[in-house]
Amino acid sequence: MFRKGLMLLLAVCLAISGAHAKKEPYKVGAVFAITGPASWLGEPERNTVQMIAEQVNKEGGINGHPLELIIEDTAGDETRTVNAVNKLINKDKVLAIVGPSRSGTTLAVVPIVERAKVPLISCAAAEAIVSPPEKRRWVFKTPQKDSDAVIRIYEHMKERGITRIAILTGTTGFGAQGRKQLKKYASKFGIEIVADETYGPRDTDMTPQLTRIKASGARAVVNWSIVPAQSIVPKNMRQLGMTIPLYQSHGFGNIKYVKAAGEAAEGVIFPCGRLLIAEQLPDDHPQKKVLMEYKRAYERKFKEPVSTFGGHAYDAFWLVINALKEVGPDRAKIRDYIEHVKGFVGTGGIFNFSPKDHNGLTKDAFAILTVRKGRFTLLED
Amino acid sequence: MSTSVLLQLLFSGITVGSIYALTALGFNLIYNATGIINFAQGEFVMLGGMTAAWLAGAGFPLWVSFVLSVALVAALGASFERLCIHPLRSPQILSLIMITIAGSILFRGAAMFLWGKQTVYLKAFSGERPVKFLGAALHPQTLWVLGTALVITICLHLFLCYTLLGKAMRACASNRTAARLTGIPVDRIVLLSFTLSAGIGAAGGVVVTPITLMDYQQGTLFGLKGFSAAILGGLGNPNGAFAAGLMIGALESLSAGLVSSHYKDAVALVALLAVLCFRPEGIWGTTTRR
Numbered sequence: 001m002f003r004k005g006l007m008l009l010l011a012v013c014l015a016i017s018g019a020h021a022k023k024e025p026y027k028v029g030a031v032f033a034i035t036g037p038a039s040w041l042g043e044p045e046r047n048t049v050q051m052i053a054e055q056v057n058k059e060g061g062i063n064g065h066p067l068e069l070i071i072e073d074t075a076g077d078e079t080r081t082v083n084a085v086n087k088l089i090n091k092d093k094v095l096a097i098v099g100p101s102r103s104g105t106t107l108a109v110v111p112i113v114e115r116a117k118v119p120l121i122s123c124a125a126a127e128a129i130v131s132p133p134e135k136r137r138w139v140f141k142t143p144q145k146d147s148d149a150v151i152r153i154y155e156h157m158k159e160r161g162i163t164r165i166a167i168l169t170g171t172t173g174f175g176a177q178g179r180k181q182l183k184k185y186a187s188k189f190g191i192e193i194v195a196d197e198t199y200g201p202r203d204t205d206m207t208p209q210l211t212r213i214k215a216s217g218a219r220a221v222v223n224w225s226i227v228p229a230q231s232i233v234p235k236n237m238r239q240l241g242m243t244i245p246l247y248q249s250h251g252f253g254n255i256k257y258v259k260a261a262g263e264a265a266e267g268v269i270f271p272c273g274r275l276l277i278a279e280q281l282p283d284d285h286p287q288k289k290v291l292m293e294y295k296r297a298y299e300r301k302f303k304e305p306v307s308t309f310g311g312h313a314y315d316a317f318w319l320v321i322n323a324l325k326e327v328g329p330d331r332a333k334i335r336d337y338i339e340h341v342k343g344f345v346g347t348g349g350i351f352n353f354s355p356k357d358h359n360g361l362t363k364d365a366f367a368i369l370t371v372r373k374g375r376f377t378l379l380e381d
Numbered sequence: 382m383s384t385s386v387l388l389q390l391l392f393s394g395i396t397v398g399s400i401y402a403l404t405a406l407g408f409n410l411i412y413n414a415t416g417i418i419n420f421a422q423g424e425f426v427m428l429g430g431m432t433a434a435w436l437a438g439a440g441f442p443l444w445v446s447f448v449l450s451v452a453l454v455a456a457l458g459a460s461f462e463r464l465c466i467h468p469l470r471s472p473q474i475l476s477l478i479m480i481t482i483a484g485s486i487l488f489r490g491a492a493m494f495l496w497g498k499q500t501v502y503l504k505a506f507s508g509e510r511p512v513k514f515l516g517a518a519l520h521p522q523t524l525w526v527l528g529t530a531l532v533i534t535i536c537l538h539l540f541l542c543y544t545l546l547g548k549a550m551r552a553c554a555s556n557r558t559a560a561r562l563t564g565i566p567v568d569r570i571v572l573l574s575f576t577l578s579a580g581i582g583a584a585g586g587v588v589v590t591p592i593t594l595m596d597y598q599q600g601t602l603f604g605l606k607g608f609s610a611a612i613l614g615g616l617g618n619p620n621g622a623f624a625a626g627l628m629i630g631a632l633e634s635l636s637a638g639l640v641s642s643h644y645k646d647a648v649a650l651v652a653l654l655a656v657l658c659f660r661p662e663g664i665w666g667t668t669t670r671r
Contacts, residue, residue, distance in 0.1 A: 037598070039498050197642040202602045204400070204593035207393035208637035208645075211386055228500045228594050239511045239520050240389070260502040260594050263509065 023061075025068040026324050029088035031099040031109075032123070032313070033076035040254075041101040044310030045123055046071060047302050048294075049098060049317045055297075062324045070094060074105055081105040082112065089116045095329050098316045099123055101309070104173055106141075113138050119323075119335040121316035123309065126177055130358040138335055140358045142315040142348055143308075144273060148363035149250050150181045152271040154189040156368055156380065157220060162245070166195035166218035168209055168233065170225030175201075178224030178249055194218050199229060207236045220244050226251035231260035238264040245269060250366065253308045258371055269379065271366040275311045275347045276376045290345050311347030319344065319351075385516030390638035391631060392514075396523040396592065398630020399530045403585030404607025405614065405622035406533055407578035412616050413541065414550045414574030416557075417474055420481045421461070422582055423604020424488035428454050429583025430595035431492055434501035443506065451583045457488075458579020462572050485604070492597040505591040522591045529588045533581055534623040541619070550574060554617070609653055615666020625664060629653070 030049050033042035053069040061067055070092050072084035081100050088094045089112070096119040100106050103126035110129070113120040114137065122129050122141040129141045157165065165186075169179040175198070186193050195216040197209035206229065213221060221244060223233045230252050237246060248270040252258075255276070258265045274281060278291035294314055298306045319338055327333035341360070344351040349365025368380040404426055411419040429450050436446035465480050466472070506525050511518035541547040552560040553570045561567050586595065586603075593599070610629055614621030629649055636648035656664060 043498075197637075199642060200646060202599070204589075204602075205393055205397050205634075207396075208390050208634045209642045211389045211393070211638050212642075215383075215386055228596065231500070231502070231594060235509075238509065240518050241511065256499050260500055262502075262504075 023065045024329070025066040026062055026329055027068045027070060027092055027094045028317075028320055028324075029085075029092060029094035029097040030069060030071045030313075030317075031074050031081060031084045031088070031097060031101075031105075032071070033101040033105070034071075034073040036075035036077065038076035038102050040307075041123070041309045042073070042076070044298075044307045045099065045101055045313035048298065048310040048313045051297060051301055052314065052317050052321070056321060062321060063328075065324075065329075067321070067324075074100055074102075076102055076105065078105055078108040082108055085109045085112055085120075089113070089118050094118070095324065095331055096121070096320045096334055098313060098320060102173075103129065103177075106139075110136065110139055117335075118331055119320070119338060121319055121338070123312040123316055125174070127359075133356050133358060136358055140316075140319070140338055140353070140360075142312045142319070142346065142351075142359075144250065144348055144361050144365045145359060145363075146177050146249075147181045147185065148361070149271045149366055150178070150185050151363050152366045152368060153222060153247050153269075154185055154191055156269065157191060157247075158189055160245075162220045163190060164192050164194050164218050165220045165222060166197070166213040166216055167193055168197045168199070168206065168213065168221060168223045170201055170229060171198050172201050172225065174249075174251065175225045182222060182224065199225075201225075201229075203229065204232065205236065206233050207240060210236050210240055210242065214240055214242055218244065220247060222247045222249075224249045224251075228257070228260065231257045231265070234261045234264035234268055250308070253369075253376075255305055255376065258374060258376070265371045265374070267370060267372075269368060269370050272369045272376075273308050273311065273348050273365060274367050274378075274381075275306060275308050277367070277369060277378045280378045281381075286345055286350060287347070291347055294347055308347070315344075315346035315348050315351070318346065383516075386638070388515055389517035390634050392517055392519045392523070393638075394631030394634030395527060395627060396520065396630070397633060398627035399523070399526045400585065400589045400593065400603065400626075401606045401610040401629055402530045402623045402626025403526070403533070403589070404582065404603045405610035405626050406530070406537060406619055407582040407585070408607055408611040409617055409619050409622050410537065410578040410581065411574050412611075413554050415466075415477070415571055416554050417477045417481070418608070418616075419575075419578065420478065420604060420608075421485040421488060422578065422607060423600035423602070424485045424492075425454055425458060425579045425582030425600075426586040426589075426603045426607075427595060427597065427600030428457065428488060428492060429586025430503070430590035430599070431496055431501060431586075431597070432583070433587040434503045434590060434595060435496060437503055438501075443504065446503075447584075447587050450587055451580050454583035454586075455576045455580035458582075459572060459576040461579070462575035466571065466575070467568065485600070489597055489600060496597065498597060500594045500596045501590070502594050503587070503590040506588075520592060522588070526585075526588045526592070529584060530623060530626070533584070534619050537581075537619045546570075546573075609649075613653055613656060613663055615663030618663070618665050621663060621665030 032045045034046050056067045074081040103124040106122040106124045106129050120139050125143045167182050169175040195213045250272045252270045253272045281288045295306045323334040323337040327337050341353045349361045351360035353360040370379040407422045433446045433450035505522045507521045549565045610626035611622050614625030633649045637645040
């Protein structure tokens with residue numbers, strides 16, 4: 001009796017696994033800074049790709065093939081990212097890679113994926129990731145460009161007749177890149193930078209820098225960083241009685257920074273993707289449907305507010321899934337497919353890739369947002 | 382450069398400096414009782430701030446959060462001593478210091494798991510409206526930080542110099558064996574010093590959180606700067622630590638405001654090194670200490 005039962009169980013097991021093994025799974029790798037100092041980037045990214053993979057598999061996979069997602073943690077560290085990517089390519093033999101989260105870690109693995117000819121879609125911002133295009137054949141990225149954020153800020157200043165400004169930047173990679181772009185584009189918009197100050201990533205008080213800025217006669221301040229300094233600068237400005245407008249980078253797109261700054265955050269102006277103000281978009285806005293779907297699904301599942309960083313992973317992963325749907329498990333064909341995607345509506349904007357542009361977004365991907373009554377509000381689309 | 386700008390820079394320096402001073406005090410207390418540097422001191426500051434923010438977020442009034450947070454962290458300091466420092470049979474300075482480093486990593490990790498990686502914040506105790514003085518603005522919370530640091534320094538000074546218990550504590554540091562021979566319960570003194578310094582650190586953490594905000598990694602910075610202040614002021618000298626904390630803060634702020642913010646930390650560090658070159662025992666330290 002016992003033996004019979006066992007045989008039956010075995011048969012059932014075989015039948016089940018047989019049914020599953022009918023079609024080969026499609027393997028996609030994901031490398032994010034899930035722990036470490038950039039975990040606030042990596043966590044929502046990891047959550048997002050897991051959520052999408054579950055959804056795709058529940059709906060029967062890609063053309064009947066189950067989607068197998070292999071996630072590696074980089075801890076935001078270059079060496080670990082290199083190891084993770086090597087493992088994904090050589091051991092797991094993935095078809096494409098989503099991530100990494102940070103610019104530095106992405107640049108570290110660019111030569112590897114170029115050599116191994118594996119498509120990589122980065123969720124990091126730096127423009128060097130996709131330029132020069134002839135040396136970045138296999139690399140794409142989904143976040144908007146820093147220079148476009150700068151251009152949107154300068155355009156907004158010009159409309160308001162602001163020509164003398166102060167810039168305040170963190171000494172992190174993101175802050176340093178922002179400083180470079182801010183200085184590069186200022187003269188094109190007839191803007192003069194009358195004060196140029198920096199601060200360390202863990203500094204807790206920027207009143208010395210702001211005191212200098214106050215004395216410089218600037219008519220607006222641009223603060224560029226991703227650290228909590230984004231909450232401290234508005235507080236310090238209020239403390240010094242400074243009433244000139246404060247512009248911040250798209251790094252300000254996290255409602256917790258607004259809460260931390262309290263009343264001082266009111267009126268801060270910054271360029272950002274439209275995810276955070278999806279409800280405020282008109283119903284006929286082309287991105288509205290995608291944004292609302294992602295936002296609802298994410299917030300229901302993880303009980304935390306959606307962030308633009310998770311959105312970058314959302315865009316990257318869907319690009320890969322769409323490519324797999326169209327061209328099947330072939331790395332070169334996936335690359336070619338993504339390079340010619342036009343009009344892909346993502347959370348970061350509407351993507352139009354080309355052999356010369358592996359980012360596919362223009363400055364229109366940014367809207368200008370402000371803070372009113374403790375909430376993000378659309379100021380100018 | 383007008384007086385109001387200079388004054389403003391000085392005010393900023395005092396704000397940051399009093400934070401450093403508060404952390405430095407905790408370093409001193411444990412050093413005074415055990416002769417070791419407690420590298421988990423910055424973490425006590427962080428835990429104080431995080432706990433208070435968490436309690437305040439749970440709906441407790443501010444002062445209750447303050448008191449509870451200090452009590453909780455002090456209890457944690459006590460249990461840290463009982464569980465990790467005390468069981469060592471023949472404690473060597475180096476191994477004790479290693480334990481405190483391990484403790485700091487543990488506390489940081491625990492805080493990350495408990496409260497996540499996000500920055501937390503606390504309402505300012507008496508509003509956000511800056512106090513104006515000769516054209517310079519001072520955040521009212523700065524007065525709280527400065528006041529807390531001042532009160533704690535004075536109390537510590539009185540405690541260490543004029544009470545039996547305080548004198549016993551100093552005796553433990555200068556010679557453990559001799560202290561035990563005269564009947565001082567060294568064990569309990571060490572326990573007390575950890576409890577007190579954890580509590581002091583936590584109090585500091587609570588009062589600075591409205592200014593600096595707090596996250597699980599912030600303790601490292603406080604620890605580092607507080608340690609610099611403790612060294613500069615002369616280890617074991619609370620008054621010196623207080624003054625040195627303010628000095629480092631003022632130096633940072635003045636160099637950021639007058640020279641360039643790009644070199645802010647460098648200027649403060651070079652000044653620290655220069656002082657230590659000529660007076661390795663710190664400005665107000667005494668050479669007779671071991």
